[in-house]
Amino acid sequence: MGADRVGGVRRPVRAVVYAACGVVLLAGCASMPDSGDLRDVESTPRQDSQLRVFAMPPPEDAQPREIVQGFLEALTSDDPQYATARQYLTGTASEHWRPEQSTTVLASDINVNHTPGHDTSRDSSDDYAFTLTGDKVALVDRQQSYTPMRGTYSQPVHLTRDKKSGQWRIDVLPPGIVMGQSDFQRNYMSVNKYYFASNTWANSATSATAVADPVFVRRRVDAMTQVVRSLLSGPTDWLEPAVSSSFPAGTELRRGVTALAPDDQNRLTVPLNEKASGVGREKCREMATQLLFTLQNLTPTVDTITLQRAGGGTLCSLEENQTEAVATRGSVKGSDYLYFVDDKKRLVRIDVKGTSAEPVPGALGEGVQKLQAAAVSWDERTAAGVADDGKSLFVGSLLAGGALDTPVLQSQGKVEGDRLTVPSWDARGDLWVADRDPARPRLVVLEQGRGQPLDVRVPGLKGRVDAVRVAADGVRIALVVRAENDSKSLLIGRIERDEKAGDRPVVSVRELRSAAPELENVTAMSWAGDSRLVVAGREHEGVQTMRYVQVDGSTPEGPPPAALTGVQSIAAAEDDQSPLVAYSSEDGIVRLWSGAQWQQVNKGGLAPVYPG
Template sequence: MGTDRVGGVRRPVRAVVYAACGVVLLAGCASMPDRGDLRDVESTPRQDSQLQVFAMPPREDAPPAEIVQGFLEALTSDDPQYATARQYLTRGASGDWRPERSTTVLAGGPDIQVDRVTERDSTDNYAFTLTGSKVARVDDQQSYTPMGGHYSQPVHLTQDKKSGQWRIDVLPQGVVMGQSDFQRNYMSVNKYYFASNTWADVAPAATAVADPVFVRRRVDAMTQVVRSLLSGPTKWLGPAVSSSFPAGTALRRGVTSLVPDDQNRLTVPLNEKASGVGREECRQMATQLLFTLQNLTPTVDAVTLQGADGGTLCSFESGRAETVATRGSVKRPDYLYFVDDKQRLVRISDTGTASGAEPVPGALGEGVQKLQSAAVSWDERTAAGVGSDGRSLFVSSLVAGGALDAPALQSQGRAEDDRLTAPSWDARGDLWVADRDPARSRLWVLEQGGGEPLEVKVPGLKGRVDAVRVAADGVRIALVVKADNNSKSLLIGRIERDEKAGERPVVSVLGLRSAAPELENVTAMSWAGDSRLVVAGREQGGVQTMRYVQVDGSTPEGPPPAALTGVQSIAAAEDDRLPLVASSSEDGIVRLPSGAQWQKVTKDGMAPVYPG
C-alpha cells in the first residue's frame, strides 16, 4: 500500500495486516505542513477482504494538520474500539466521543479547511472545518439512509502546555469517511424478524422479514450481527414486525466474541431475560438467529442457545428453521408466465423455451378476455389479469374449465395509461393493484384475492402510484411514484394493518423512503431477494441503466445486470438461481442466466412474471 498524495500533502500511511499470511507492513508518517489549506481526503481504494488495516498513532510533535489527517485515517481502520483514533484526542474529548452513534458517508472523503481566524488569533489552539457532499448516514441502529446536501463540521485542536503535543478537543460525534472507505469497511447483512401485521387466520407459519443493517466487515462481524439482532428491529421496520427474543435479551455479561465450533455450531450465551422461555419460543429465537447468520456466512449449520446459568435452552439445526417460519417464496416457482401475442396468459418451465409455452389452465389462458398484464399467486393456483384496455382486473383460478368471473375492480381513467397497473400478490394470498386515474388515484388490496377491495391509505404520498410490487412477506411494498413533473421514483413503504373487532381492517402504507435515489425516472422494477430489487431507469443526466438496489437505498455488492435497451418490465424470482427475465421494446422477452448474456425467449410476448 503506497503513500497517497492529497493536494501535494503526504498522508499518513496505515499499517496493513495480511491475515492470511501473517505479514505486517508498516510505513512511517511523513511530515505535514501546519499551515495552508488541505484539500479532499480521498477515499482509499478498496482492499482485499483478507487485509486488515490498522491506524498509526500520532507522531511525536506532529503539527495540527497532520493530527487531523491521522485521525481521519484512523476512522477507516479495523481497530475494534477506535483505540488509535482516540490517541489523537484530548482525554476529555475521548471520553465524550461516541463513534458508534453514526457513520456519515461523503462522496469523496472529508475536505479539510483551515479556520484562518482562529489560526491568527491564537498560538495554542487551532481550528479546522470538515466539509463534503453527503451520500448516506448509518445511525446507531446500523440502519442506512441515503442523504444529500452539504456536510460541514468543526474540529478544534489545542496544544498541551506540558507535552507540547497537539490534540483534538472538539469534534463531531460519530464517524465520517469517504464512500469507497465505507464500502471497504462495512457490509450489509439481513437480520430477520417475524411479520406481525398479517391476517393470522391465513398464516400457516410465521413469516420472516429481512431488516438490513451495516456492520464493520472485519471487526468480528458475527458478534456484531447477533448483538444487533438481539437489540431489536430498526425503527423503520419495527412497527410491522416482532422478535421472539424477550425484551432486554442480550449476550451474557463477559461474552465478547462468538465463534462456531468445528461442527459449524454456534453457541450463543444469553442473559437472564431469556431464562424463562419455553421450547417453542426458543425454536423461534433459534430460527431468527439461523436466518440471520446464514445471510452472513454459510458456515453456521446449527445454533445452541444458553441461559444465564450456562444451561442449554435449545439446540436447532438450519434444516428445521423452515418448519418454524417461511422466508421469501414458499417454494421454487414451477413456471415463468407471460402474455403471448394472442393476449393470453401462458407459461413455460423456468428453463424451457417459448416453443414449449402453453396457455394456463382456466379462463385467463383461453383468450376470451384479452390481457395486457398479469400476476400469479405464490402457490401458482390463482392468477390475476388486467384487461387489454387497462380498465378491468380479473381474478381466476388456474383450473381447467373455470369460468371467468365479473371484474374484481374497475378503473374510470380516460386514457389507458391512467387506469390499472399490473397486479402483485404477496405470499399470504393478498392481491395488490393501483388505479392511476388522475381524478382519484388509489392503491387497492383484495384480501385473499377477492371480496370487496380495500382502499389502502398512503399518507405523505406526493404523486400517483404508477407500479406496484409487494414483497412476499406482505410487510414491505415497492411503489413507482410519478410526480407532477412526470419523473418516476422508486419508494419502499411499510404495510400496517389496524384491525378492530367486527370491522374490516384499515390498511396503510407508511414510512415511504427512496430506494433508488440516483435514478430520476424508474421504468421497471421487481423484487429480487429478501431485501433486494432490480430496477431499470434513467440516471440523472439521461443515461439508461439497470441495477440492483437494497430496500434501504444502498447498493448491494456484486456486478449489476448486463445492459439492456428498451426495458418495459422486469421479472425476478426470490430464488436467485433462476434467471432474470425482462420485456424489451426491441427484443421481446429475454432472460439473463447467471454468468451469461441476455438470451431471447420470444419476440411475440410481453409482461413476463414469476409468481408474486
C-alpha cells in the same frame, strides 16, 4: 476501490498487514512476511478480504493539520474500539466521543479547511480550528440503519496544545464517524437480520413469516458478534411497527462474552443472559431460527444454533433443515414456472429452463378475455389479469374449467396510461393494484382477490402510484411514484393493518423512503431477494441502466445485470436460483442466468412475471 483522500493532501500513513491464521477477526489465513518492514499505503483495495488496516498513532510534534488528517485516517482502520483514533483527542473529548452514534458517508474527499480567525502560526497560539466539508451520500445511525442523504456536510474541528507536553490534540470534533464512500464500502457490509411479521401474513398456520431488516456492520471487526448483538437489540425503528422478535425484551449476550465463532462442526453456541432463561421450547426454536436466518446471510458456515442459559445448560438447538417448520422467508420461495402474456393476449407459462410456452389452465389462458398484464398468486392457484385496454381487472382460477367472473375492479381513466397498473399478490392472498386515473388516483387492495376494494392510505405520498410490487414477506411494498414533473422514483413503504377499526380493516402504507435515489426516471422494477430489488431507470441526463438496489437505498455488492436496451418490465424471483427475466421493446421476453448473457425466450410475449 482506493481509499478517499483527505483534503487533497497525502494522508498520514497507516499500517496494512495480513494477519496470521487463528486471529478471530479475520475470515481466512495469510502468512506474515518474515523479512522487510511494513509498507505505508495511501489506499486499500476493497476486494481483498484478507487485508487488515491499522491506524498509526500521532507522531511526535505533529502539526494541527497532521493531527486532523491522522484522526480521519484512524476512523477508516480496523481498530475495534477506535483506540488509536482516541489518541488524537484530548482526554475529555475522548471520554465524550461516541463513535457508535452514527457514520456519515461522503461522496469522496473530506476537505479539511482552516477556519479564518485563528492564527496559523504554531508558536503564537495554543488553539487552532478547521472545518470538515464534503457532499453527503448517506447516514448510518445508532441502530446501524442506512439512510440516503443529500446536501453539504460541514462540521467544526478544534485543536488545543497541551501546556505540559506541547502536543496538539483535538478537543472539539463532529459527532460519530465521517468517512468517504470508498472507505465506507471497504469497511462496512450490509447484513439482513430477521424478525417475524406481526400479523399472520402467510396462509400457513404452522409457520411465521420472516422479514429482513438490513443493517451495516464493520466488515473485519468480528462481524458475527456485531450481527448477533444487533439482532438481540431488536428491529430498526422503520420496521419495528410491523414485526416482532421472539427474544424476550432485554435479552443480551451473557456478561463476559466478547466474541462468537462456530466450531468445527459449523455449530454456533450463543450464551444468553438471564432474560432468556425462562423461554419454552417453541419460543427458543423461534429465537434460534432468527439467528440461523441472520447468520446464514452473513456466512454459510453456520448450520446449527445452540442457545445457552445464563447459568449454563442448553436452552435448545436447531439445525438448518428444521427452520422450515418454524418460519418461511421469501428467498426460499421458488417457482418452476415463468408467466407472461403471449401474442394472442393469453396468460401462458413456461418452464424457467425451457423455451416452449403453454396456456395456463382456466379462463385466463383461453384467450376469450384479452390481457395486457397479469399476476400469479404465491400458491400458483389463482391469477389476476388486466384487460388489454387497461380498464378492467379480472381474477380467475388456474384450474382447468375455471370460469371468469365479472371484473373485480374497473378504472375510469380516459387513456390507457391513466388506468390500472400490473397487480401484485401478497403472501396472505390479497391482491394489490393502483388506479392511475388522474381524477381519482388510488392504491387499492382486494382481500383474497375479491369483494369490495379497500382504498389504501398512503400518508406523505406526493404524486400517483405508477407500479406496485409487494414483497414476499407481505410487510413491505415497492411503489413507482410519478411526481408532478413526470419524474418517477422508487419508494419502499411499510404495510400496516388495523384489524380493530371496524367491519373491515384499515390498510396503510407508511414511512415511504427512497430505494434508488440516483434514478429520477424508473421504468421497471421487481423484488429480487429478501431486501433487494432490480430496477431499470435513468439518472439525470443519462441513458437507461439496470441495477440492483437495497430497500434502504444502498447499493448491494456484486455486479449489475448485463446491459439491455428498451427495458419496459422486469421479473425476478425471490430466490437466487431462477433467471432474471425482462421484456424489451426490441427483443421481446429475454432471460439472464447468472454469469451468462441475455437470451431471447419469446419474441411476441410481454409482461413477464414470477408468482407474487
